[in-house]
Amino acid sequence: MKRKLSILLSVVLAVVLVVMMAAVGCKGTTAETTAAETTAAGETTAAETTAVETTAAPENVTLTYWAQPGPTELEIAKEQVAAFTAANPNVTISISQMAYDTVYEQIAIALATGGVPDVANASIMWVASAMTGGYLLPIDDLINPDEYPAGALELSSFNGNLYLCPESGAGFALMVNRTLLKEAGVNDLVPDVNGTWSFDDFYKVSKAVTDLGNKKYGYAIVSANEQGDQAHYMMMLSMGGKLYNEDFTKCLMNDPGNVELMNFYLKMVDDKVVVPNAAGLLADDADLMFTNGLLAMTYGNGWQVDASLIAMKEGTQPEFEIDMTTFPCKEGIGGPFTHKAFSGPVLFDTKDEVRIKWAKEFLKYLQSDESLQLRVDALTPEGSNANLGQTVIKKTIAATIAEPSIGAKMNAVLTSYAGSVAAVAPDWSERRAAFFPELQKILLKEVTPQEGLDAVVTAIDAILAK
Amino acid sequence: MIKKIKNNIPGYLFVLPFLIFFILFKIYPIFNAIYISFFNLKYEKGDWIGIQNYIHIFKDPLFLKALGNTFYFVVILVPLTLIVSFTLAQLIFRRSNRLQNFFRAAFYLPIVISGVVISILWLYLLHPIIGLINYVLSIFHIPGVAWLGNTHTALPVLALIVLTWFIGSNIIIFLASLGNIPVTYYEAADLDGASGLRKIFSITLPLLKPTSLYILITTSVGALQIFEVVRLMTGGGPAQTTTTVMYLIYNTAFFYGKFGLASAMGVILAIIAVIIAVLQFKFLSTDVEY
Numbered sequence: 193m194k195r196k197l198s199i200l201l202s203v204v205l206a207v208v209l210v211v212m213m214a215a216v217g218c219k220g221t222t223a224e225t226t227a228a229e230t231t232a233a234g235e236t237t238a239a240e241t242t243a244v245e246t247t248a249a250p251e252n253v254t255l256t257y258w259a260q261p262g263p264t265e266l267e268i269a270k271e272q273v274a275a276f277t278a279a280n281p282n283v284t285i286s287i288s289q290m291a292y293d294t295v296y297e298q299i300a301i302a303l304a305t306g307g308v309p310d311v312a313n314a315s316i317m318w319v320a321s322a323m324t325g326g327y328l329l330p331i332d333d334l335i336n337p338d339e340y341p342a343g344a345l346e347l348s349s350f351n352g353n354l355y356l357c358p359e360s361g362a363g364f365a366l367m368v369n370r371t372l373l374k375e376a377g378v379n380d381l382v383p384d385v386n387g388t389w390s391f392d393d394f395y396k397v398s399k400a401v402t403d404l405g406n407k408k409y410g411y412a413i414v415s416a417n418e419q420g421d422q423a424h425y426m427m428m429l430s431m432g433g434k435l436y437n438e439d440f441t442k443c444l445m446n447d448p449g450n451v452e453l454m455n456f457y458l459k460m461v462d463d464k465v466v467v468p469n470a471a472g473l474l475a476d477d478a479d480l481m482f483t484n485g486l487l488a489m490t491y492g493n494g495w496q497v498d499a500s501l502i503a504m505k506e507g508t509q510p511e512f513e514i515d516m517t518t519f520p521c522k523e524g525i526g527g528p529f530t531h532k533a534f535s536g537p538v539l540f541d542t543k544d545e546v547r548i549k550w551a552k553e554f555l556k557y558l559q560s561d562e563s564l565q566l567r568v569d570a571l572t573p574e575g576s577n578a579n580l581g582q583t584v585i586k587k588t589i590a591a592t593i594a595e596p597s598i599g600a601k602m603n604a605v606l607t608s609y610a611g612s613v614a615a616v617a618p619d620w621s622e623r624r625a626a627f628f629p630e631l632q633k634i635l636l637k638e639v640t641p642q643e644g645l646d647a648v649v650t651a652i653d654a655i656l657a658k
Numbered sequence: 659m660i661k662k663i664k665n666n667i668p669g670y671l672f673v674l675p676f677l678i679f680f681i682l683f684k685i686y687p688i689f690n691a692i693y694i695s696f697f698n699l700k701y702e703k704g705d706w707i708g709i710q711n712y713i714h715i716f717k718d719p720l721f722l723k724a725l726g727n728t729f730y731f732v733v734i735l736v737p738l739t740l741i742v743s744f745t746l747a748q749l750i751f752r753r754s755n756r757l758q759n760f761f762r763a764a765f766y767l768p769i770v771i772s773g774v775v776i777s778i779l780w781l782y783l784l785h786p787i788i789g790l791i792n793y794v795l796s797i798f799h800i801p802g803v804a805w806l807g808n809t810h811t812a813l814p815v816l817a818l819i820v821l822t823w824f825i826g827s828n829i830i831i832f833l834a835s836l837g838n839i840p841v842t843y844y845e846a847a848d849l850d851g852a853s854g855l856r857k858i859f860s861i862t863l864p865l866l867k868p869t870s871l872y873i874l875i876t877t878s879v880g881a882l883q884i885f886e887v888v889r890l891m892t893g894g895g896p897a898q899t900t901t902t903v904m905y906l907i908y909n910t911a912f913f914y915g916k917f918g919l920a921s922a923m924g925v926i927l928a929i930i931a932v933i934i935a936v937l938q939f940k941f942l943s944t945d946v947e948y
Contacts, residue, residue, distance in 0.1 A: 198668050199667055199668060199671075201668075202667070202668040202671035202672060203671055205671075205672065206671040206672065206674050206675055296912060296913055297912040297913075300701065300911070300912045300913070300915050301912070303701035303702060303915065304701045304702055304915070304917055305702070306702055321914075321915055325700065325701060325703070325915070327701070407787055407788070415895075416806075416807070416892065416893050416895055416896070417893030417894075417895065418893075467786075467787065468786050468787070468802075468804060469786040469804035469806075469807035469808075470807070471804070471807045471808075471895070471896040471897070472786070472804055472805075472806045472807020472808070472812070472892070472895065472896050473786075473807065474893075477785065481787070481788075486787075619914065621913040621914055621915075622913070622914045625909065625913065625914075628895070629894075629895060629896075629897050629898045630897075632895050632896040632897045633897045636808075636809060636896060636897060638809070638897060
């Protein structure tokens with residue numbers, strides 16, 4: 193009897209333990225998951241939201257939507273989802289949010305396990321591999337191309353198909369601390385976002401600001417990892433160099449213009465007019481120095497500028513006069529040169545016809561003027577017309593944004609986009625990883641600039657050939 | 659036999675939940691990784707390619723460099739961990755209980771704190787401009803060093819940082835083992851006029867052989883799996899001088915999406931770890947009992 197009781201107790205405990213551990217393992221893995229089933233905000237006009245007309249009763253469907261990182265983005269997503277589901281009650285949308293530091297891993301795991309969302313609002317950089325790998329659905333039939341700048345559509349397409357709806361754009365160039373520039377007496381040499389300037393002036397400015405004793409520097413050459421590599425690509429183009437051939441089947445980074453840029457970097461390092469330890473400097477190091485008023489110029493975007501302005505207002509960052517300027521360029525090359533990155537919704541191929549149908553409807557809603565106005569309103573800090581850098585670029589909305597911020601002005605330079613960094617060609621992550629180790633070797637003088645860039649070309653050509 | 663099994667049924671049932679999850683989340687992934695290592699799997703698409711991944715790996719200069727960097731960690735960390743842990747344990751062991759407890763906690767603290775936090779802390783300490791270490795050097799008019807930006811210093815610096823993690827638990831293990839050595843041996847040695855060093859080499863070290871073997875194996879396996887410090891502090895640089903096999907596996911899988919190739923690297927690393935452990939067992943195992 194005692195033995196039978198012991199066995200029974202063991203069985204019960206074993207079952208309870210298995211169930212408990214399974215329940216723990218089945219907990220949601222995303223940072224926040226919200227099912228927006230009903231309208232949360234009374235002020236959204238559900239009547240204006242497009243309801244999909246169907247002849248038969250619409251099928252019930254649950255979609256997954258990945259919002260961009262950031263607390264404001266989650267709030268925007270909730271409002272958009274609430275409005276859409278109010279107009280289409282058969283649709284339930286579960287919102288998850290990507291984490292900026294692990295976005296590549298998150299997408300890679302989703303692609304490998306088949307756990308992709310139906311719709312994601314992402315930067316083109318993050319989904320480039322998914323796009324070129326055939327995991328995204330083309331959305332040409334969902335967008336009116338006349339409503340978007342042609343350059344934005346081009347950078348969001350691959351093999352002639354549009355995959356990302358360029359909802360918002362961030363202009364990347366150089367953030368500048370005009371307070372430091374004025375103290376050094378070189379502020380006039382640095383133009384605003386619509387101007388051009390030479391590499392000679394860039395050198396002069398960096399030299400004038402750099403004060404080793406007080407740990408103030410003109411510029412930081414970052415090369416510890418792939419973060420910030422677009423700055424080098426833009427500088428290469430600005431020096432008259434090339435990156436890839438037209439169809440992105442051949443790397444051209446050992447171009448003489450690029451070799452000249454590397455020699456220019458080495459001169460700045462040797463003359464000690466940049467932050468030391470270039471080979472080991474992280475982009476985050478440079479950002480930290482810049483926001484603490486120790487660095488006059490660094491690679492950045494309009495979003496970072498606007499975020500700094502807010503931080504200065506809140507007192508969490510030292511105050512200084514912040515602005516943006518373009519990359520310097522060699523005479524005769526043209527300019528101003530900036531790098532553009534676009535973000536917007538993409539559709540993943542879930543291979544479920546019903547989900548794809550409603551995901552397309554949701555994407556169409558996300559691009560409606562009503563939905564985009566939610567984004568503009570949310571990203572405009574109270575009491576100002578500043579727009580957080582990532583301005584909505586759909587022409588109908590962009591035209592209504594009054595008194596644009598520095599970030600928005602950056603985006604107005606859209607037409608001056610210099611050249612593609614080939615993010616929308618296959619194996620973007622792998623190609624980036626082939627570049628910066630050779631750049632480090634060049635900066636450490638372990639190889640000559642030509643040798644280093646030749647090695648980059650060899651590595652990238654091998655990747656492109658696969 | 660059947661009666662024995664019947665008698666042990668409660669025990670098996672208690673072990674069953676752990677066994678299920680161990681098989682599902684440890685054993686199955688190992689076999690799955692071996693399986694997909696024979697495919698050119700990119701995300702979820704791939705074809706059978708046999709041993710092509712393995713051939714590619716051994717021809718890849720970056721993998722060979724990463725292997726070299728990984729072995730550097732093993733060769734440097736394993737003896738250093740043993741020597742430093744043992745020495746500190748010896749120094750602590752004869753102290754009062756209060757002092758012992760204090761040092762136990764102090765040396766164990768790095769293990770309790772997240773590796774990410776420690777890595778970020780060391781990033782600030784080693785910063786070439788605002789770092790504390792270079793600031794201290796500047797007080798003595800010694801020029802600052804680009805600790806993580808120099809190909810000669812980056813790897814040794816990372817090894818030293820990892821050492822601070824490794825020694826903590828090993829000091830605790832050594833302390834426990836030292837307490838198990840009968841005092842009578844030392845008393846007998848005292849009667850024979852043995853010096854302190856003689857007692858260490860003739861009594862302490864031989865009797866600590868099982869413990870040392872355990873620490874040797876676990877530290878070797880740990881050194882083969884170094885990833886956090888590389889990911890957070892150097893990104894594998896400068897010039898790939900700190901890229902380890904684990905870091906390469908991570909990038910290959912989660913940045914390039916090449917899960918087949920990454921699995922093949924993982925299989926090779928596992929085989930290396932098994933070979934090292936088997937060799938250590940074969941040549942260093944002992945049947946010391948006391």
